[in-house]
Amino acid sequence: MVSVKQVVPKHPKVKNIKKTSKVEKVKKTNLVKEGVEEQCMQQKLHKVVPQTAVLKPVVKKKVKYAMPSKSITENLVTSCLNALQQLAVHYQKKNTIFEDETPIFAEIKCIKIQNSKGAIKFILPHSTVATTGEICLITPDLKKGRKVDHEPTVDHWEDKLKAAGVSAVKTVLPMRQLRVEYDQYELKRRLLTQHDFILVDTRVLNHVSHLLGKIFFKKHNMLIPVRINEKGNLKKDIDIGLRTAMLRLNEGATSAILIGHTGMKLTHLKENIMALVKQLQEKYPGGEANIRSISLKFPLSLSLPLYLTLRSSSVVTAPKLKHKKPKHFTVVEDELSTILGSTVRVAPDGTVHVKKSKDSLSDEENMDHDGDNEEAEQKNDSGNDE
Known part of the structure; x- marks a missing residue:
């Protein structure tokens, strides 16, 4: 038997069209997945916070009140x-x-x-x-x-x-x-x-x-x-x-x-x-x-x-009323004989101010404590006698 070669039909010429191969498609999909995974890892590691709009502080205008x-x-x-x-x-x-x-x-x-x-x-x-x-x-x-x-x-x-x-x-x-x-x-x-x-x-x-x-x-x-x-x-x-x-x-x-x-x-x-x-x-x-x-x-x-006016009280300073003193207004100051280490100031209008020293205050406190102790001892003695 003699084998006869089959005639292969000739295909018409097609224009050069770039076709992406399956390998390239797979590569692209793998790259996209890898990029997404890297971004997620970076957000987890560095805790990237999305940028928010920075608000500018509101500057209040100074109101001028008329006098x-x-x-x-x-x-x-x-x-x-x-x-x-x-x-x-x-x-x-x-x-x-x-x-x-x-x-x-x-x-x-x-x-x-x-x-x-x-x-x-x-x-x-x-x-x-x-x-x-x-x-x-x-x-x-x-x-x-x-x-x-x-x-x-x-x-x-x-x-x-x-x-x-x-x-x-x-x-x-x-x-x-x-x-x-x-x-x-x-x-x-x-x-x-x-x-x-x-x-x-x-x-x-x-x-x-x-x-x-x-x-x-x-x-x-x-x-x-x-x-x-x-x-x-x-x-x-x-x-x-x-x-x-x-x-x-x-x-x-x-x-x-x-x-x-x-x-x-x-x-x-x-x-x-x-x-x-x-x-x-x-x-x-x-x-x-x-x-x-x-x-x-x-x-x-x-x-x-x-x-x-609606002027706030924080703007106003504390007012002080000054009294005019006469020419011969003099305050006399001297030591007080009844309290040791204290001084007395007497004004022409009759006001008296007594200044006590620290030693006199401490002596008065000690006297008060001694008096309290004496009263307690007297109470104890009276209770024992009974």
Whole structure:
């Protein structure tokens, strides 16, 4: 048999197409798996934390609060006074029988309270006394003594006031007459109700305040100091006294000051308020930065706001009220004979401070322990005797 070779058919030529072989595919898949495994191992070893967005700190802008001297303008004061005038008409309808001139007060609230009590004197451009007000002047005696008559001093000061042209002062009260005739509480109360304005000479101010007591400090137009110079201009001194207003600072945060009455002109009231705001910068404890609010009001009415701030207390420094000491104010200090090693300080106002040394304190403690031991021994002896 003869074998015949089969004819292999010829395939048509195909373009060169790159085909990935199975080996290459396997290699690629193995490489991908290996890369993923390496990444997981690195995360486990190094504990890679995904990167988060870094937040920038928020910077707070500093808020600038306006001071009363800059925020209180004349237009604002006029609008507040117009509203106060309408409020006065509302209150006059209730009391139609009495049409007296009602006083107007400026109420001031502080942020931080001062360290001690006291009073601040403000001089306003216009007088705050009503037209029908009774004014009293307390003067020093010409001759000191218990049996000396006070009528010559009254005549002396009345002649001085008439010569100077002062017609506002109705009654003159010498120091001796005040001690003799107003020694009871009811008489002092009558003196308070009979007069609307009491001026006191600065030479006898401390004595008068001790004699009359704290009742007179509750009213704003009582015990106003006046420097009277007989050889100088007496009318000018009295006029300055009538234009002074006292701001009594108590333990609380609110305080009020008299600035006028309803019988005054609006322009005069406006000038008094603006002058008060200017003087608060220097005289108010802690400065005007310590003022929380200023408002206008009647004695028994709602307050109309004139100034208000939200300033925090951390910005304000602790206010301190300085008391003016007289020229001859000296403190005497010496050793104390009753307690060894201690000293005593005595002030002109009568305050006494005792300073004890460490040795004296230790001796007192030892004495206390010895006394306790003696009492215990006496108790034991009494128990044994029984």
